[in-house]
């Protein structure tokens with residue numbers, strides 16, 4: 001699905017307040033300002049999408065070493081704008097950036113929440129199961145024990 005003509009895909013991260021709002025409003029876990037600031041400055045590449053009013057309505061980023069290991073993160077489109085090609089356009093731009101700037105043989109990984117699964121499968125991502133299991137660890141907040 002091509003990106004609807006009401007939207008523009010932009011290179012780089014959105015403003016911090018928009019990053020935090022997009023995560024929250026698209027149903028991803030909330031992050032604080034310090035976490036958001038690190039995401040904006042510490043990513044390998046970032047894309048966001050604005051509507052005709054210039055408001056940020058979608059985003060996605062890659063965390064990576066620039067050589068072979070890349071993680072797709074923060075894929076989010078505001079609910080009222082979903083299904084118009086925004087997520088696909090962001091993902092295609094991120095994958096194109098990897099193809100252009102990384103040596104061939106890049107390993108691109110992500111954790112798919114149910115809404116994104118079809119989108120990722122369409123782009124060739126495959127489940128690591130049953131051979132492997134995705135695992136994660138969230139460190140305890142200071143003072144929580």
Ligand SMILES: CC(C)(COP(=O)(O)OP(=O)(O)OC[C@H]1O[C@@H](n2cnc3c(N)ncnc32)[C@H](O)[C@@H]1OP(=O)(O)O)[C@@H](O)C(=O)NCCC(=O)NCCS
Nearest residue numbers: 026075076077082083084085086087088112113115116119
């Ligand atoms: C995943 C997400 C970023 C896709 O964004 P989007 O802008 O709707 O993406 P697109 O319009 O390019 O649609 C991509 C495909 O996903 C499908 N899709 C879009 N929203 C969907 C939803 N809520 N549930 C199921 N499928 C959905 C579309 O139908 C499309 O498939 P198609 O081309 O075969 O019709 C968006 O649904 C979202 O932000 N979800 C909530 C946050 C989330 O879970 N993000 C993390 C995903 S790992």
